[in-house]
Amino acid sequence: KNEVEQSPQNLTAQEGEFITINCSYSVGISALHWLQQHPGGGIVSLFMLSSGKKKHGRLIATINIQEKHSSLHITASHPRDSAVYICAVVQGAQKLVFGQGTRLTINP
Amino acid sequence: SQTIHQWPATLVQPVGSPLSLECTVEGTSNPNLYWYRQAAGRGLQLLFYSVGIGQISSEVPQNLSASRPQDRQFILSSKKLLLSDSGFYLCAWSGTGWNYGYTFGSGTRLTVV
Numbered sequence: 001k002n003e004v005e006q007s008p009q010n011l012t013a014q015e016g017e018f019i020t021i022n023c024s025y026s027v028g029i030s031a032l033h034w035l036q037q038h039p040g041g042g043i044v045s046l047f048m049l050s051s052g053k054k055k056h057g058r059l060i061a062t063i064n065i066q067e068k069h070s071s072l073h074i075t076a077s078h079p080r081d082s083a084v085y086i087c088a089v090v091q092g093a094q095k096l097v098f099g100q101g102t103r104l105t106i107n108p
Numbered sequence: 109s110q111t112i113h114q115w116p117a118t119l120v121q122p123v124g125s126p127l128s129l130e131c132t133v134e135g136t137s138n139p140n141l142y143w144y145r146q147a148a149g150r151g152l153q154l155l156f157y158s159v160g161i162g163q164i165s166s167e168v169p170q171n172l173s174a175s176r177p178q179d180r181q182f183i184l185s186s187k188k189l190l191l192s193d194s195g196f197y198l199c200a201w202s203g204t205g206w207n208y209g210y211t212f213g214s215g216t217r218l219t220v221v
Contacts, residue, residue, distance in 0.1 A: 033210060041146075041196050043212040086152070095167070096142075096200075096210065098152040 003027045006087050006099035014107055019074040021102045023087030026068065033096065034061050034072045035086040043086070046072070077106045110135035114199045114213030121220055127172075127186040129216050131199030134180065139201040141182040142210075143174055146196040155197075158182060194220045 004025045013019055023032070034046040047054050047061040049070065054061050058077075063070040074081055087099040114131045121127060133139050143155040154167045156174035164174050171190050175183045182199060199213040 035212075041198075041215040041217060043198060043215070045210050045212070048209045088152075095154055095157060096144075096152075097154075100151045 002100065003097050004087055004089055004099040006085075006102050008102060009100065010103045010105075012105045012107065013077055015078055017077050017106075019077050019081070019104065019106075021072045021085050021087075021104070023070045023072070023099055024068060025070075025087075025089050025097075027089065027091060027097070029089040029091060031090040032063055032070050033088045033090070034070070035088060037084040037086060037101065039083075046085075074104075079106045079108050082106050110201075110211060112199065112201055112211050112213045114216060116216060117214065118217045119219070121189050121218065123191055123220055124188045127184070127189050127193070127218070129184040129197055129199075129218075131182045131184075131213055132180055133182075133201045136180070136201070136203070138179060139203065141176060142200040142202070143182065143184050144198040144200065146198065148195065152198065156184070189220045191220050194218055 007022045031048055031050045033048050036044045036046050046059060049061055049063040051065060058075045060073040072085060082105050084101040084103050086101045088096040091097055111134045141158045144152045145155050146152045156164055156166055158164050158176045161176055161179055171193055172184060172186050197216045197218060200210050202210045
């Protein structure tokens with residue numbers, strides 16, 4: 001079993017829908033990252049969380065430390081949101097352990 | 109502002125040839141530096157990390173090595189590439205302390221033929 005599990009692995013939705021991607025982890029962490037990887041491969045850091053909730057534009061990330069669970073939400077989804085979203089947890093000397101990623105496709 | 113440069117963007121190399129990928133960081137000092145690899149259809153995996161000049165930790169035994177000759181330079185190398193070395197290689201840096209974010213390079217797509 002992977003230390004970081006994401007669900008779903010693939011998600012297709014229509015433009016405007018509310019999107020939720022989930023991440024569960026089984027190890028102790030100091031922080032959790034949500035990353036976005038576009039088709040070219042480049043990765044952008046969206047959020048870093050250690051507790052509670054963060055919001056940036058249409059993106060919202062939450063974390064429940066006790067339940068070892070985090071969610072990434074996208075409101076009013078748009079085709080340009082299509083990408084792979086990756087959950088990663090920080091262990092030890094800031095080493096990241098990655099989930100397998102969720103491939104999101106938003107159709108117009 | 110801090111920036112990270114990684115090159116080349118794509119590379120096709122024959123089996124048995126050497127490899128050198130370079131990553132440099134600007135606008136920060138004493139960063140933690142990382143090399144990650146993403147094999148086709150798989151998640152990212154940490155290969156090496158460095159907390160200072162000449163300090164390299166390897167996470168996974170493999171055909172690769174890393175070096176940090178300067179504070180803001182991180183190099184990934186191989187003496188003889190294998191087909192299994194193909195993948196997408198990402199360099200990243202972070203500040204010291206768990207509450208610093210990560211910044212990723214643009215990546216190098218390596219194909220070993």
